Amino acid sequence: MKANSSSHLRQPRAPGIITPNRWLSERVFNTIIGCFKRHGAETIDTPVFEIKETLTGKYGEDSKLIYDLKDQGGELLSLRYDLTVPFARYLAMNKISNIKRYHIAKVYRRDNPAMTRGRYREFYQCDFDIAGQYDPMIPDAECLKIVHEILSELELGDFRIKVNDRRILDGMFAVCGVPDKKFRTICSTVDKLDKMSWEDVRSEMVKEKGLSEEAADQIGQYVSMQGGKDLAERLLQDAKMSQSKQACAGLTDMKQLFSYLELFQVTDKVVFDLSLARGLDYYTGVIYEAILTQNGPVSAPETGEKGEEGVSVGSVAGGGRYDGLVGMFDPKGRKVPCVGVSIGIERVFSILEQKAEASAEKVRTTETQVMVASAQKNILLIFN
Amino acid sequence: MKANSSSHLRQPRAPGIITPNRWLSERVFNTIIGCFKRHGAETIDTPVFEIKETLTGKYGEDSKLIYDLKDQGGELLSLRYDLTVPFARYLAMNKISNIKRYHIAKVYRRDNPAMTRGRYREFYQCDFDIAGQYDPMIPDAECLKIVHEILSELELGDFRIKVNDRRILDGMFAVCGVPDKKFRTICSTVDKLDKMSWEDVRSEMVKEKGLSEEAADQIGQYVSMQGGKDLAERLLQDAKMSQSKQACAGLTDMKQLFSYLELFQVTDKVVFDLSLARGLDYYTGVIYEAILTQNGPVSAPETGEKGEEGVSVGSVAGGGRYDGLVGMFDPKGRKVPCVGVSIGIERVFSILEQKAEASAEKVRTTETQVMVASAQKNILLIFN
Structure with a gap:
């Protein structure tokens, strides 16, 4: 041999x-x-x-x-x-x-x-x-x-579980003036917010994906929002968001979800985060992602230099x-x-x-x- | 979608x-x-x-x-x-x-x-x-x-574990007159003896692989042999086999193997079987294969029609x-x-x-x- x-x-x-x-x-x-x-x-x-x-x-x-x-x-x-x-x-x-x-x-x-x-x-x-x-x-x-x-x-x-809903995202895109056919590609860009700054994400939306600056800025306001049941309630009253049936359906379900999470006593770790998008095409409703918030030696430091590929915190679970x-x-x-x-x-x-x-x-x-x-x-x- | x-x-x-x-x-x-x-x-x-x-x-x-x-x-x-x-x-x-x-x-x-x-x-x-x-x-x-x-x-x-040795096979091929360069291909054909009759295996050796009829018949005599330590001892005295250094090394090890198997009290299930070849190229010494001897409903009946692909008994383990x-x-x-x-x-x-x-x-x-x-x-x- x-x-x-x-x-x-x-x-x-x-x-x-x-x-x-x-x-x-x-x-x-x-x-x-x-x-x-x-x-x-x-x-x-x-x-x-x-x-x-x-x-x-x-x-x-x-x-x-x-x-x-x-x-x-x-x-x-x-x-x-x-x-x-x-x-x-x-x-x-x-x-x-x-x-x-x-x-x-x-x-x-x-x-x-x-x-x-x-x-x-x-x-x-x-x-x-x-x-x-x-x-x-x-x-x-x-x-x-x-x-x-x-x-x-x-x-x-310590960890956090971010939660959002594809219908809320799609509703938000609609009321911000994103054309229907660009929903998925803009969604992919929003998904990068855990690795890129808002400026870079905005630039990708406008320059690479041809979104209007106005639409991008409106998205920027929403995706900075985080909260719990209260945020879902507030957005249901939001002048723009409430115009989207889809967004309202998602927000109503989000309220319901938080009611159950309260019963399960897990709301301490769960946060409704409008910047969470997740890349996969097949999600239709609630989406979530768990991240560790105490960076061990595995993750790159939060300040200064970015770790490999510029990601600072590892996601350890996700779904929807x-x-x-x-x-x-x-x-x-x-x-x-x-x-x-x-x-x-x-x-x-x-x-x-x-x-x-x-x-x-x-x-x-x-x-x-x-x-x-x-x-x-x-x-x-x-x-x- | x-x-x-x-x-x-x-x-x-x-x-x-x-x-x-x-x-x-x-x-x-x-x-x-x-x-x-x-x-x-x-x-x-x-x-x-x-x-x-x-x-x-x-x-x-x-x-x-x-x-x-x-x-x-x-x-x-x-x-x-x-x-x-x-x-x-x-x-x-x-x-x-x-x-x-x-x-x-x-x-x-x-x-x-x-x-x-x-x-x-x-x-x-x-x-x-x-x-x-x-x-x-x-x-x-x-x-x-x-x-x-x-x-x-x-x-x-019930089950049996067949045991053989690549050196015994190679020695046997040598003393039966198989040319060196045909060892592996003839070995592959011998390996089919669990699924094909000796006549079909002989025919493949002679007609497809160009082996002489005399060599094939000599192989036929050896591959029908089964036994235990006694067979290894007998083959060490065999006029032809004993001419091959390789075969003798394999047979000596086979005797030693059976000594340990006796100590382990597992000789009731182990049989030294000269027809066992195994297809893979990388084996250099002892080879073995375990087969179930009580055919359940999974295996084809032993008499009459052959099951899928004509295999009658399933091998459940193998190695070497x-x-x-x-x-x-x-x-x-x-x-x-x-x-x-x-x-x-x-x-x-x-x-x-x-x-x-x-x-x-x-x-x-x-x-x-x-x-x-x-x-x-x-x-x-x-x-x-």
Whole structure:
């Protein structure tokens, strides 16, 4: 057998976590799975690749990050980009209209990895989704409760869960004078507000995406707003916002959502934030994202220099409502309302590993407790 | 959002297990992982794709089943075909010369699926490997002990573990007059003896691979032999076999292996079988394969018609020694002796699921034990 000339010691760039601390990862997985099960979810498994078309048109501007398989004379396949689209395809295919499911598996993105911050091209997602008809906002509130439970239990430090609604965003775009066909692309730009300053975002809207300065400035006023139930109530009275039926529907649901969050006693961490947009095309209602607010050594400092890719705080969970996705796969377009959340475990690992290192915990990689050694050979024969 | 015209309800053909019985799969995984841990192994994770060249020239005639990723302007990547080659690459890359590791993950093959028998294009492998210098045959015997423990504990019915050695095969080919350069291809044909009759195998050797009839007939005499330590001793005295140094080395090790297997009390299930060849290129010494001998409803009947693809009994585990593989990835060719075993869990699931169905066990998919229901809406408000 001959060595391959150039493959010595190479692996794909930033493929994913290779040797997570075993104890840590078991603890994290057990915490997450325990919470998902406590909330009544079962698990299902979908394949790592999907028919290419299944993924087409679901992810907005990020679709370019999808890995395609080579056409080897069979079907055109792509590696899954997330666990949500395969789940929706699975529901349509199996005519399931009501399920709570969790799925912990790897997804694949042709991204520029930032390994020190726990971003990889192959990484785990831990998804929990509720499909089916429920009273408005009850499953949505449950998803937020789950994020709250898991992040608290993992002791990652302080966190915030930002909440918004696609209908509020779309209503806001409408009343600010954004043309209908530019909603999604402007939404993508708003989504960058966690990494870029408002000035840069405004400039992208006006110069790259051809939005009027006036519209951009009006958006700028809204996206700086943060609050709770009170903000939703105030915006329902807002002269401009109240003109949009969509925005009003979203704001009414937001009020309802906060009522449930109060009952669940999680409002301390949840903030209604009009700058939250999320990039994916398939969201139709509530959207949310959890961020850690105490930057560990993993994140770049908030002041002065920006970290890798200029991101200062890591998002560790995100999700939202996608009521139209299952219908896209159903021949008769039957809709199944869905809401879900995805937890990004690599960032959690990064943070907890550094915490463990800082506290100089001893890390063991096997569970062996007793080792029998012999001063001579043939120990097996002796013991017999 | 518009539906994709032709992607309705499609998923890739036979991608893998979608909804394994949750309780069953947890039991199976726990049994396997428990055994691996008991034997002192830690787990590591390698990426789902490797640089294409890493996989080149490792799998013999099955290399055509490797899934390649599309060239999207980066590296040429392939999906992992097994967990062994990525493990060897990992050892070389991280300069590890001694480790016991297990890895449970999916692998990918562009195969014709036979779903009823638990064969898929995406499937789990449960691998246990020992890398490093040990007294001869101790780690090899441990791998067989592990297979014995797991198959017994899973209660799959009766089984046999066939054992052979690549050096015995190569020595046998040499003394039977097979030209050196035909060793691997003749070995691939011998490997089909579990699915094809000797007549068909002989015909392929002679007509397709150009072997002389005399050589083929001599091979035919050897590959019909089965036994234990006694057979190894007899072959060491065999006029022809004893002429091959390679064969003698293999036979001596086989005797030693059976001594350890006697100590481990597993010889009841292990048979030295000269027809066992295994297709992969990278084996250098002992090879083995476990088959279930009590055909459940999953396998085709032994008499009369043959099942899908004419295979009558499913192999559920296999492995062997690969002392040259790590060296192929090391710039200086430093070798790390390795031996390992891989358990194919889908077949195990198939069999156990059918057993469960036959015994009409009730299958639950969630762990919910109590459900609180209300005859009116707003239950959350009431409870508060």
